[in-house]
Amino acid sequence: MSTPTKKHTCSHCGYVTDSVSYIMDDAVKPSPDDVNLCLKCGALYVFSEDLSLREPTLEELMKLKASEDWQEVERHRRAIEYIRKKHPWPSDPTP
Numbered sequence: 001m002s003t004p005t006k007k008h009t010c011s012h013c014g015y016v017t018d019s020v021s022y023i024m025d026d027a028v029k030p031s032p033d034d035v036n037l038c039l040k041c042g043a044l045y046v047f048s049e050d051l052s053l054r055e056p057t058l059e060e061l062m063k064l065k066a067s068e069d070w071q072e073v074e075r076h077r078r079a080i081e082y083i084r085k086k087h088p089w090p091s092d093p094t095p
């Protein structure tokens, strides 16, 4: 299930996001400070108070990396990287 969000362009790959899907729990909607991963490249973003996406601050990133949630974030980032190697984004040049 996807929830519409404000449009966001990934500063790493240019992918435009206008909705989010939930890996952990279908019933949860995004809240400020929730983490979001770019579906195309796995770049990490955080929801702002107005639920727009922004890059995490260094302090937020350090706190997240020290938390028990970090392994889950890394597992999903690796899954995105694996899938993109096997199935490149349609607009990506063939490696």
Ligand SMILES: [Zn+2]
Pocket (backbone or CB within 6 Å): 010, 011, 012, 013, 014, 015, 038, 039, 040, 041, 042, 043
């Ligand atoms: Zn991206």
